[in-house]
Amino acid sequence: MIPVISLIGRSNVGKSSLFNLLTQSRQSLVDKSEKTTRDRNYGYFTIKNTNFCIIDTAGIENFKNKKNIDLIQKESYQQTKKSIKESNFIIFIVDIYTGITKLDYLILKKLRKKNKKILLLINKIDFLKRKDNIIDFYEFGIKDFCLISILHRIGINKTLKKIIYIWNKIKKKEKIKDVKLNEKKNIICKINICLIGKPNVGKSSIINFVSKKNRMITSNIPGTTRDIIKITVKKKNIEYIFTDTAGIKKKNNTKLEKVSYIKLIQEIKKNNIIIMIIDASTGICSQDLSIIGNLIKKGCSFFILVNKWDLIKKNNKKKIQSIMNFRLKFIKNIKILYVSALYKEGFKNLFSYILIVYKETIQEFNPSYLTNIIKKAILQHPIPLGATGKVIRLKYAHLGGKKPIFIIIHGNNTNYIPQTYKKYLMHFLQKELQIPNTPIRLFFKNGDNPYYNNKKKIN
Structure with a gap:
């Protein structure tokens, strides 16, 4: 022990x-x-x-x-x-x-x-x-x-x-004997999950329910949680490490709030998946959209969990869902789970969602496969010439890195690609690669195919 x-x-x-x-x-x-x-x-x-x-x-x-x-x-x-x-x-x-x-x-x-x-x-x-x-x-x-x-x-x-x-x-x-723990040998993988959101959206209540322990203090007072608290849950040889964090405020007035925010930013980088918690009773506000925007910029794999769903009347649920989908249209096909931590409802698919998003983060993509997707995207929607009239050609794509997923695209005159077309390519890649919950960063590079000379030597 x-x-x-x-x-x-x-x-x-x-x-x-x-x-x-x-x-x-x-x-x-x-x-x-x-x-x-x-x-x-x-x-x-x-x-x-x-x-x-x-x-x-x-x-x-x-x-x-x-x-x-x-x-x-x-x-x-x-x-x-x-x-x-x-x-x-x-x-x-x-x-x-x-x-x-x-x-x-x-x-x-x-x-x-x-x-x-x-x-x-x-x-x-x-x-x-x-x-x-x-x-x-x-x-x-x-x-x-x-x-x-x-x-x-x-x-x-x-x-x-x-x-x-x-x-x-x-x-x-x-008469206690030291026992070596053999549980770690049976663990297939460890998945680090971080819960973030505004103060008082129910992060600690969700952690308490998932862990089946009253580990976190929960109250109606915003800013109850301050420390970074980690809780481990084992299911089917998988270790889920949940991290509860302090609520993200618009302005951090006190020194404690500033330190908590810095620690939160550092913690986000260490996790495989982020679960963004939204309060159903208040709906999606500008602060929620700002947090989601920062997650996309950082290239974090995430999905959304809408808590306090019990406070919404049955007649209004479809209306609230359509409003949320409209406000989140800039992140297409992202997974959204509607739950009530108070009444322990809606958590049936939580761990399956976590596994789906985790599989997105560990995928490997072949350069030829990525190149074919880019060509397919151009066929469906050709690259506009723009005001300069320069002909833009995209020739080759390959994976530059992971966490966040970083795809390098080689071509000619890539510096003239409009921002709207870059967004189109990003969403197209997400759809084709089947990674809707994982943002992609694109880097465009002028020049020839870096693997062209290697191919000649092989032939």
Whole structure:
């Protein structure tokens, strides 16, 4: 089994920073402001050939004054309680700069009731001026502790040794054997799927339904999700890795929103498929069209999932569908799925849609096949001469790259091809290659067939 560790503590003591350091990622959002983390964030790291699962949790606040806790705080606390329950042991992080607080004592009291091993990490020792401050932390009565500075990487090696030491103790006591996971051998492929859209369109609700776990905090408050959260679902020897993201706003006013947006853009590049979520109750707005336009520019393979379909009356459903199809006419034949995450309806074809789009991304195209498609497109709709009167000839096409699909077309006077004709060629190629959900980038190059001399040599 893989041991599970939860990072527990007050807000802004360094839990997310330690999570990112151990997992060697930037998965958790880090900021000086309090209550940055909200959802459970899972990551993995290795010490001496032993794999560990680590969970970053929300900072615990206001145990006693429950009346003052808002909905998101309550949900965050529930997520933290779940992570403690599924953990083998706890890393309790405190801040030496602010010292021991009443809340630290309350958190420790709650943790001790769970009867699990606790490793105390006293963070921010780089701020320490007097060594006497450390003595105060002996009041906790925790034998296993380390003095660290996550910012300056002080005491990290000692922490790793302590983690191994505590895990070996737990194994002996509970007679746990290390089991090698053979599941990975049966996995045919891994498909990375990213859910994006405006705030409050139901991305987290969809993730919760697909994973059959209450992993994400859901509320009517826009901007509930902040971190990049990954959840794995295994079906028929295929590993689907779903990524929940923060909602894309028109303007990112705060620093946190700007950082979340930058992380989202970076995450989009890592995924095979993007699922664009649209709110059926509000319809397709200019912001949705802007997001779709950016996906096409980046060459992302995507399809559209219209959520909250239960809010549309039966009499209006066909009308709403026709309006959506009209507004999305610039992306012909793209797959659209109408669902209700609240009532768990319409998800029957979700995984089959994902597989269809994934197959589009891994296809290989022969140069002669691409060239024949271009010739077919010209026969159906000849290239206009334009204002210059130059004769444009397209001679040869071949695949230049994938993710995004990049097709290079060689010919004469290609710099005079009108933009409208380029769009026509792109849509024609998508239709003929049967990849309607995958944008194509075309690059036109003046010159002869680059393979012409090679053919002569062969003959």
